[in-house]
Amino acid sequence: MTWAAALPSPDDATHAHPENPLTVVSAQRIMQQHLRCHAVSCARKASAHSFLVREGKIVPPLDTPRERAAARGICFRPRPDSDAPLPEGVNLETLLEVLAGLAEYSPIGKQ
Numbered sequence: 001m002t003w004a005a006a007l008p009s010p011d012d013a014t015h016a017h018p019e020n021p022l023t024v025v026s027a028q029r030i031m032q033q034h035l036r037c038h039a040v041s042c043a044r045k046a047s048a049h050s051f052l053v054r055e056g057k058i059v060p061p062l063d064t065p066r067e068r069a070a071a072r073g074i075c076f077r078p079r080p081d082s083d084a085p086l087p088e089g090v091n092l093e094t095l096l097e098v099l100a101g102l103a104e105y106s107p108i109g110k111q
Contacts, residue, residue, distance in 0.1 A: 015042045022051045 015037065018030070030048035039046040052058040061068065069076035 015044050017043045017047050022048060024052070024055055024057060027051045027055075028057070 015034070018026070020026075022030075027048040030044055031052070034042055034045040034048070037045045039049050049058065053060060063071070066076045
């Protein structure tokens with residue numbers, strides 16, 4: 001299960017996860033239709049974005065939004081809901097253990 005699928009589904013069906021398997025064309029169409037949505041709050045855009053990353057059509061930036069803003073000399077404004085609580089049953093210690101495990105087995109972590 002992806003992080004996008006674990007998020008609560010929005011009440012609006014136009015922003016819910018797609019019911020049918022995605023294709024590159026359908027995922028690109030969703031990204032265009034949901035241009036103003038944030039992938040964190042729009043499950044449909046998150047699904048399309050994840051699909052396009054897996055297909056190699058999108059390369060996620062290496063820098064965080066905060067780092068990109070600093071490099072351009074602009075003020076970074078976090079989203080108002082960026083301090084959302086962790087999902088039920090998840091704690092920070094577990095997340096850190098998962099990240100440590102991923103770093104240990106990634107090609108970058110083995111150097």
